[in-house]
Amino acid sequence: MTTASYLLNCWYASAWSDELDAGPVGRVLLDQHVALFRDNTGKAYAVGGRCPHRFASLAQGKVAEDGSLQCPYHGLRFSGDGRCVHNPHDQGHIPDVSLPTWPVRERHGLAWVWFGDAVQADPALVPDFSFMDESKWEIIRGVIHGAGNYQLFTDNILDLSHAEYIHSGLSAPAFIDGQRQYRSDGTAVWCHIEHPNDYVSDVMAATFDVVGRRQNFWTDIRWTPPANMLLIPYLNEPGGTRETAKAAPSLHLMTPETAGSTFYFWAVGRETRLNDPEFTEQMRSGFIHAFENEDKPMIAQQQAMMGGKDFWDLEPLVLKGDTGAIMARRKLLQLLREEQTAAGD
Amino acid sequence: MTTASYLLNCWYASAWSDELDAGPVGRVLLDQHVALFRDNTGKAYAVGGRCPHRFASLAQGKVAEDGSLQCPYHGLRFSGDGRCVHNPHDQGHIPDVSLPTWPVRERHGLAWVWFGDAVQADPALVPDFSFMDESKWEIIRGVIHGAGNYQLFTDNILDLSHAEYIHSGLSAPAFIDGQRQYRSDGTAVWCHIEHPNDYVSDVMAATFDVVGRRQNFWTDIRWTPPANMLLIPYLNEPGGTRETAKAAPSLHLMTPETAGSTFYFWAVGRETRLNDPEFTEQMRSGFIHAFENEDKPMIAQQQAMMGGKDFWDLEPLVLKGDTGAIMARRKLLQLLREEQTAAGD
């Protein structure tokens, strides 16, 4: 694994909550082996993924009846607080070993893990994706594992003009032609794109049920560090008010596996064409196609073409459309330095 | 290839004898390219696997009529003593080159190779697995190639309690509940497990033809350096004498390919249910399943989770059941140091 710098004092989306319902989940996150699991009360935990005995992957084990995580190799068990709680050998003598642990909070259907100073792990810092909890939205979601540094995945969302070039099914010239505005707000970066009174892409028109009708179109994207994005496209009849606009809120959360690979959690809500399972499936497979077959290979290729070099060392050309992505990269760099300086005190 | 330290003045199982009957065998052993072959009298040799002319793999060639090993690329031939004996070019002029050679002894159906000082290659030092030569045992055997340092494969055999967790088909609580004793005897390490008057696992009961009957059960394991094990489970009717016990001797020989990969030669004999080809096949496929699908992925995963670090540097938790494995690791380390000190004189 490469040695990389990650922002530590923040919450990282680490699994969909229902992934944990199906049993322990083993992931490398920020270059560390992590085992995520629920105890027998349903509470979620994140512990070091490597058994201290013979280094087996604990997440390949199972949750025992007592709610502890049992090693698949020799049966040692560890509770969510990292303590060894059961030893089937040595007449039950409990060895004095424990696993690293990290705070976990479940919110918005996701298990979030804090890799920094546990004392600072304030649940209120989990970024707000409230739409996930509102019944008005019909939501599809998933997780993608892809080659490429997580910031390349961030760039991809913060400059949606790529849709015109790589997403033939989602083609959206508004992301090129629209007026863009950028602003920062604390540690957040906001991107706003506006394109009034025009036809929208076929997929968007179908999703919003406005085929053949001109629309006022705008999109808001909120980036919060390290790599979490809320993205909401809005459509409105020309002349309509903000209240009559329809939205399709989405989340795009990038969690580094290593410096060169990423878990990408995504979800998209809609308030139109509800209770239409066939359309839901069509939409789901359309998004999965776009993420898996269009974004993911492009980003893997970027990563490969960068040849192991640092993004800034390659002196990338910066276009106006990159403003949001560059603001986010700079903010993250600043926070990283601040955190490292504080840690060095 | 990694640079690793291996014990050199000892015999390594390198191929089943009948593998050589089918033609030259090319293997990396102890980080070195080795070509094993039989000459036209049937005598087995181990020579350097790389042609000195254009570096082709000699083992991809064939044994010529004169009993020499012929390079697949340009037809140079080498005899078992490493000398070039035929040059189809240069009007037959024999170039003054030779291959590295290593002593080979065939015993117990295996070709053993000595990678150290050839003068010390005493055939009497080939470890004793006489059961392989006794007609009373019906034997199944094979060889597995797996990721993982050879000492992880050793650990796996010397602590059989893992069977309860990873070998659902061989589940054997006796390896957890039994009384264990360990002793060293010269350079050998012996492990003894004893569990009287209980039911044995289904597979063991079937193999020994004692389904539904309580048995006195014990197992002896003999480790000799660098990584060769004789493992004999015994079953006896409670109250029976040592003479009436039935055994199922097995060998488990680990030969390093590299620091991170291993050839695992195995054989299992039985004295029960003889001449039952259907049961033999069932037993063979059962063992192959356990080795290939249960042990091998677990050990590959250990190796991966260790992240290239040294076993001791990771400060493994040591349980009582690891005593044999730890004794073996320490003995091997001591022998390695002695050998290296002697070589440095």
Add this chain to the structure above:
Amino acid sequence: MTTASYLLNCWYASAWSDELDAGPVGRVLLDQHVALFRDNTGKAYAVGGRCPHRFASLAQGKVAEDGSLQCPYHGLRFSGDGRCVHNPHDQGHIPDVSLPTWPVRERHGLAWVWFGDAVQADPALVPDFSFMDESKWEIIRGVIHGAGNYQLFTDNILDLSHAEYIHSGLSAPAFIDGQRQYRSDGTAVWCHIEHPNDYVSDVMAATFDVVGRRQNFWTDIRWTPPANMLLIPYLNEPGGTRETAKAAPSLHLMTPETAGSTFYFWAVGRETRLNDPEFTEQMRSGFIHAFENEDKPMIAQQQAMMGGKDFWDLEPLVLKGDTGAIMARRKLLQLLREEQTAAGD
């Protein structure tokens, strides 16, 4: 990618011209990402393959209507001289960036690229393979991508005695038994093999339509740096004159991708059995089989057995049949040193 030394002031075969007819071609050549494409007038260009904006692979894009190469990710366009000529963002503002470019010449059906000092890129230095342009020859051709340093591919052609050992379908003892002569001529190396009044291999006999008839056989091979070969076998009726001989000229051009992998462009012409599509296909599939399934795995294996070491450091045995290959290796080494010395002035 490895850091390697390549001769720079020379033309490298980089693509078949008709590969470019089908759209941009992306290749790593001499460790560099190169995008080859034709503009809308059909002129061929070689530019740096990595977009300066977000490092996407330009060759995965398309040629736009204006003849420029359009990035697949965000639509920037670059002309063949490397300049950015279109920006769909920023109200069309053209950023001040450009791509590396290399001179390209098309000759003999191939696009040749010059990676050295562009001022020295004299089209007259493209090596002469005029047979490719003569209508009398019916030509088959292709390109192979293989593991192995390009000089191993050169060695393979300059010592054809390997045919007897690895090309069962092309078996040609004449390459072992024939008289060989070698000479250098400027920077070229010539190999000549002669074997009069004997039967030729089945494939050669079929190709030349001389099945069952003894022939005078000779072959000329011309190597020019860095790794381009003209290879012409000739057959003649014993007693015939040079004028009555039949030839089957071929080219074998090795272009390094990296220090450990190579593009191998090949073509074979014949003047016998013309207008016989079935025989043409048989010949094509025969050559592809020999290159892909016999030469390529052997060279990949050599590369692997060399374990990352330098060819000369491994002290290869040199046979008389290697004379041509060794002369070529030494000449190339001399030219490399001269070029590097000149560059250092």
